[in-house]
Amino acid sequence: MIGAIWTWLTSTSSWSGDDGIPHRLLQHAGYSALVLVVAAAIAVPLGVWIGHSGHGRSLVTVANSLRAVPTLGLLFALTLVLQPHLQGNTAFLLPCVIALVLLAVPPILSGAYAGVEAVDPAARDAAKGVGMRPREVLRHVELPCALPLLMSGLRSAALQVIATATIAAYVGLGGLGRYLVDGIATNDYPRTGGGAVLVALFALVADIVGALVQARVVSPGLTGKGRRLARVDHPTVPSGATAS
Amino acid sequence: MSWLGGHLGEIFQLAWQHAWLAGLPLLVGLAIALPLGWFASRNTRAYVALVTSAGLLYTIPSLALFVLMPLIIGTRILDPVNVVVAMTIYTVALLVRVVADGLQSVPDDVRSAARAMGFGVVRRLVMVDLPLGVPVIASGLRVAAVSNVSIVSVASLIGTHQLGDLLVDGFNRAFAPPLVTGIVGCLLLALLFDGVIVWGARVLTPWLRGGTA
Numbered sequence: 001m002i003g004a005i006w007t008w009l010t011s012t013s014s015w016s017g018d019d020g021i022p023h024r025l026l027q028h029a030g031y032s033a034l035v036l037v038v039a040a041a042i043a044v045p046l047g048v049w050i051g052h053s054g055h056g057r058s059l060v061t062v063a064n065s066l067r068a069v070p071t072l073g074l075l076f077a078l079t080l081v082l083q084p085h086l087q088g089n090t091a092f093l094l095p096c097v098i099a100l101v102l103l104a105v106p107p108i109l110s111g112a113y114a115g116v117e118a119v120d121p122a123a124r125d126a127a128k129g130v131g132m133r134p135r136e137v138l139r140h141v142e143l144p145c146a147l148p149l150l151m152s153g154l155r156s157a158a159l160q161v162i163a164t165a166t167i168a169a170y171v172g173l174g175g176l177g178r179y180l181v182d183g184i185a186t187n188d189y190p191r192t193g194g195g196a197v198l199v200a201l202f203a204l205v206a207d208i209v210g211a212l213v214q215a216r217v218v219s220p221g222l223t224g225k226g227r228r229l230a231r232v233d234h235p236t237v238p239s240g241a242t243a244s
Numbered sequence: 245m246s247w248l249g250g251h252l253g254e255i256f257q258l259a260w261q262h263a264w265l266a267g268l269p270l271l272v273g274l275a276i277a278l279p280l281g282w283f284a285s286r287n288t289r290a291y292v293a294l295v296t297s298a299g300l301l302y303t304i305p306s307l308a309l310f311v312l313m314p315l316i317i318g319t320r321i322l323d324p325v326n327v328v329v330a331m332t333i334y335t336v337a338l339l340v341r342v343v344a345d346g347l348q349s350v351p352d353d354v355r356s357a358a359r360a361m362g363f364g365v366v367r368r369l370v371m372v373d374l375p376l377g378v379p380v381i382a383s384g385l386r387v388a389a390v391s392n393v394s395i396v397s398v399a400s401l402i403g404t405h406q407l408g409d410l411l412v413d414g415f416n417r418a419f420a421p422p423l424v425t426g427i428v429g430c431l432l433l434a435l436l437f438d439g440v441i442v443w444g445a446r447v448l449t450p451w452l453r454g455g456t457a
Contacts (some may be wrong), residue, residue, distance in 0.1 A: 001314070077423055204303050
């Protein structure tokens with residue numbers, strides 16, 4: 001079976017045309033990126049505001065309990081409800097995008113909220129003490145300190161979206177999931193297995209990229225290693241805002 | 245409502261299957277994650293290696309893992325064992341870190357006290373570290389339970405029968421009753437699992453229940 005999958009993955013016909021691997025990969029990456037950007041645009045400001053002000057914590061609880069809804073059911077229900085009202089390509093695309101955004105919002109929201117909420121009150125007080133206005137405290141202290149949790153929320157949302165976008169091929173979405181769903185429907189295991197390998201690799205690469213971005217944007221003052229290095233190597237340089 | 249009445253038997257059978265497919269991996273996964281997590285909690289290098297590989301396993305999308313299972317364990321493509329093993333992998337991947345962190349969360353003075361009372365490694369683990377780690381481990385188990393119940397429904401796409409069949413049936417016929425029943429059934433099952441875990445953790449940690457010590 002592994003040989004057959006390899007043959008499928010390496011044959012020229014798998015790499016060309018609208019059903020070729022490059023096109024499907026671009027679709028999958030495109031939908032996932034679109035969904036993440038929309039979900040982040042909703043959930044990051046909301047989560048940061050909830051963590052900063054302490055208002056609306058129940059929203060986080062509601063969003064978290066949404067996670068118990070089976071993704072397959074959410075996808076199917078939204079498609080059935082919305083599709084009759086839409087025409088052409090959007091009839092397939094929009095219900096999927098909405099379902100995926102709904103799935104991506106809870107992890108991002110709770111990451112952003114928990115990140116800001118967990119900022120050391122002493123760091124906040126110190127920022128106020130040196131004369132920062134509330135907006136500056138948010139920008140220069142709370143947001144940087146919240147980044148590790150915020151980023152891990154974004155990364156788990158990304159994995160969730162990539163996995164569910166695969167399943168969404170069943171309701172007509174393009175992307176790598178097509179190989180799995182069409183392969184299963186036609187009993188074509190090499191195609192199914194090849195698609196599964198590609199999806200798994202894509203998710204892996206996406207998570208590694210997320211980890212690299214996280215390592216770049218998170219202040220070294222927040223990671224234990226950076227703090228130790230800062231103390232040893234530059235004992236006189238203040239090590240920025242630390243969480244603990 | 246009339247649809248529901250006529251299909252009660254079938255619904256319960258699917259729910260029972262669903263409970264097995266989601267529940268058995270929780271138990272097996274916990275049984276595997278406990279020793280792995282314990283090992284990771286005592287050895288920094290093992291911790292990094294295990295938590296990293298668990299994270300990598302957790303990135304694999306469910307449908308892809310279901311489909312690839314026969315290649316890895318040599319089963320038939322439609323075998324329900326594929327789903328059980330795949331769900332066990334997810335459960336272990338999620339719990340290893342939780343168990344390691346839970347066991348490490350035991351305060352140092354408690355650990356010293358156990359050593360001073362002459363507790364060996366095993367006795368300390370069973371009588372001190374594990375009981376005190378229960379709340380953390382239970383919280384990880386709750387996350388795993390809810391996500392297992394949701395992910396198992398995807399297995400309908402590869403022909404393993406459980407409540408997800410109702411979702412697929414409802415979608416294919418554009419017929420709301422089975423779709424709604426499937427969603428509500430999954431939610432109730434997740435709630436049931438969650439309740440059992442919360443209850444179990446309560447029973448195992450009598451000192452956390454209110455009142456005076």
